[in-house]
Amino acid sequence: MSSSASAEKKAPAAIPDGTTDYKPLRSGPAYDPAKVHIADTPMTWSNWHKHVNWLNTTLIIIIPMIGFISAYWVPLQLYTAIFAVIYYFNTGLGITAGYHRLWAHSSYKASTPLKIYLAFVGAGAVEGSIRWWSRDHRAHHRYTDTDKDPYSVRKGLLYSHLGWMVFKQNPKRTGRTDITDLNEDPVVVWQHKNYLKSVIFTALVFPTVFCGLLWNDWLGGFVYGGILRIWFVQQATFCVNSLAHWLGDQPFDDRNSPRDHVITALVTLGEGYHNFHHEFPSDYRNAIEWWQYDPTKWAICLWKFLGLATDLKQFRSNEIEKGRVQQLQKKLDQKRAVLDWGTPLEQLPVISWDDFVADSKNGKALVAIAGVIHDVTNFIKEHPGGKALISSAIGKDATAIFNGGVYLHSNAAHNLLSTMRVGVLRGGCEVEIWKRAQFENKDVSYVNDSTGQRIIRAGNQVTKVVQPVASADAA
Ligand SMILES: [Zn+2]
Numbered sequence: 122m123s124s125s126a127s128a129e130k131k132a133p134a135a136i137p138d139g140t141t142d143y144k145p146l147r148s149g150p151a152y153d154p155a156k157v158h159i160a161d162t163p164m165t166w167s168n169w170h171k172h173v174n175w176l177n178t179t180l181i182i183i184i185p186m187i188g189f190i191s192a193y194w195v196p197l198q199l200y201t202a203i204f205a206v207i208y209y210f211n212t213g214l215g216i217t218a219g220y221h222r223l224w225a226h227s228s229y230k231a232s233t234p235l236k237i238y239l240a241f242v243g244a245g246a247v248e249g250s251i252r253w254w255s256r257d258h259r260a261h262h263r264y265t266d267t268d269k270d271p272y273s274v275r276k277g278l279l280y281s282h283l284g285w286m287v288f289k290q291n292p293k294r295t296g297r298t299d300i301t302d303l304n305e306d307p308v309v310v311w312q313h314k315n316y317l318k319s320v321i322f323t324a325l326v327f328p329t330v331f332c333g334l335l336w337n338d339w340l341g342g343f344v345y346g347g348i349l350r351i352w353f354v355q356q357a358t359f360c361v362n363s364l365a366h367w368l369g370d371q372p373f374d375d376r377n378s379p380r381d382h383v384i385t386a387l388v389t390l391g392e393g394y395h396n397f398h399h400e401f402p403s404d405y406r407n408a409i410e411w412w413q414y415d416p417t418k419w420a421i422c423l424w425k426f427l428g429l430a431t432d433l434k435q436f437r438s439n440e441i442e443k444g445r446v447q448q449l450q451k452k453l454d455q456k457r458a459v460l461d462w463g464t465p466l467e468q469l470p471v472i473s474w475d476d477f478v479a480d481s482k483n484g485k486a487l488v489a490i491a492g493v494i495h496d497v498t499n500f501i502k503e504h505p506g507g508k509a510l511i512s513s514a515i516g517k518d519a520t521a522i523f524n525g526g527v528y529l530h531s532n533a534a535h536n537l538l539s540t541m542r543v544g545v546l547r548g549g550c551e552v553e554i555w556k557r558a559q560f561e562n563k564d565v566s567y568v569n570d571s572t573g574q575r576i577i578r579a580g581n582q583v584t585k586v587v588q589p590v591a592s593a594d595a596a
């Protein structure tokens with residue numbers, strides 16, 4: 122015990138990042154750092170039951186199974202069904218609007234009555250105390266997808282859904298976070314210290330007594346409003362850790378696993394725009410468009426209207442759009458990178474005019490346009506303007522012909538032409554100057570994308586000459 126106390130004393134100096142050690146407020150088995158934690162030993166047939174967190178397993182698997190079995194003998198009454206659905210939404214909001222957006226992310230401020238309500242219905246979801254849940258969730262955001270993420274989807278979809286609760290975790294492996302604000306919140310501290318009592322009352326006693334007193338369905342209230350509702354709320358909110366990191370798009374950043382999907386939003390009371398959420402975690406919204414499904418956001422807005430919630434945090438749309446544009450740019454670069462834009466000019470050999478003419482006479486169908494030599498041998502028969510017109514340009518400078526002297530070629534024609542380039546003409550004006558600058562390592566103004574590839578914009582191809590020069594060939 123003394124060794125653990127001295128280790129705790131040393132910790133703040135070792136990690137000067139403002140985080141605090143997680144000190145249990147409730148009494149429990151003392152953590153002994155000298156002993157190897159069961160989670161760090163391989164699971165075998167003889168020790169698997171030691172790996173299982175039996176309390177969690179009872180709460181999230183065994184009791185729901187009993188509920189499903191007993192539902193066979195307990196008829197579902199209409200009023201009880203309506204109550205169960207309404208209470209489902211309330212306890213779900215306890216997690217999404219309370220545990221998640223209020224306490225884990227401080228995305229708005231709640232008045233004390235609202236906090237008490239959220240702590241009450243949040244306990245009814247049976248997912249741990251606010252303090253415990255928020256601390257793990259802050260670690261999840263700080264260390265997403267790493268070993269310090271308590272429910273990293275990299276360990277498997279089922280693990281991120283409930284495996285992390287079914288099996289014991291070494292608490293020292295979870296990333297460090299700062300929860301000083303939660304330790305100063307009397308509602309959070311009270312709920313944490315009285316968690317088991319809170320759960321029994323809000324999750325089971327309240328629905329049983331409510332349905333029993335009002336329409337005499339004590340058993341239905343217990344089974345449907347209690348046990349089965351708990352199961353549905355748990356499975357729904359667990360999807361934020363699993364489905365939201367597995368299914369959907371990544372419009373803001375694709376380096377980590379969080380994703381946006383309407384199905385996740387429908388299942389999780391609006392927590393489905395998770396790629397946005399991980400980028401802008403202190404925004405009280407998950408869905409930023411009015412037509413997207415985010416009842417948690419709507420509830421917070423309603424509470425603001427009623428004067429119960431204030432200081433709703435929102436990122437400026439300028440910042441949100443910047444992230445979206447950068448991700449679009451990244452996707453665009455990936456699409457551009459797989460296309461054939463022709464051999465880069467700096468990799469082409471410099472060919473003299475005499476060699477160009479001589480090669481053209483010796484059977485190679487070479488055409489010079491804007492100082493770049495193209496081999497059109499395989500294209501002659503496919504030329505949309507016919508064989509004769511393209512053949513007449515072989516061995517010549519066709520800059521003017523191509524750029525309107527005979528026909529003003531399309532953007533697509535310039536793109537296609539670039540895939541046929543084989544050399545740069547010595548004395549080929551701008552092109553050679555540009556190429557020489559490359560050799561001499563001078564600064565040449567052109568734009569590269571994030572993959573290092575030059576961006577060729579429409580109308581900016583090297584073969585595009587805006588004002589066609591009159592030449593003898595064109596006449
Ligand atoms: Zn997440």
Ligand SMILES: [Zn+2]
Pocket residue numbers: 221225226258262398402
């Ligand atoms: Zn979050």
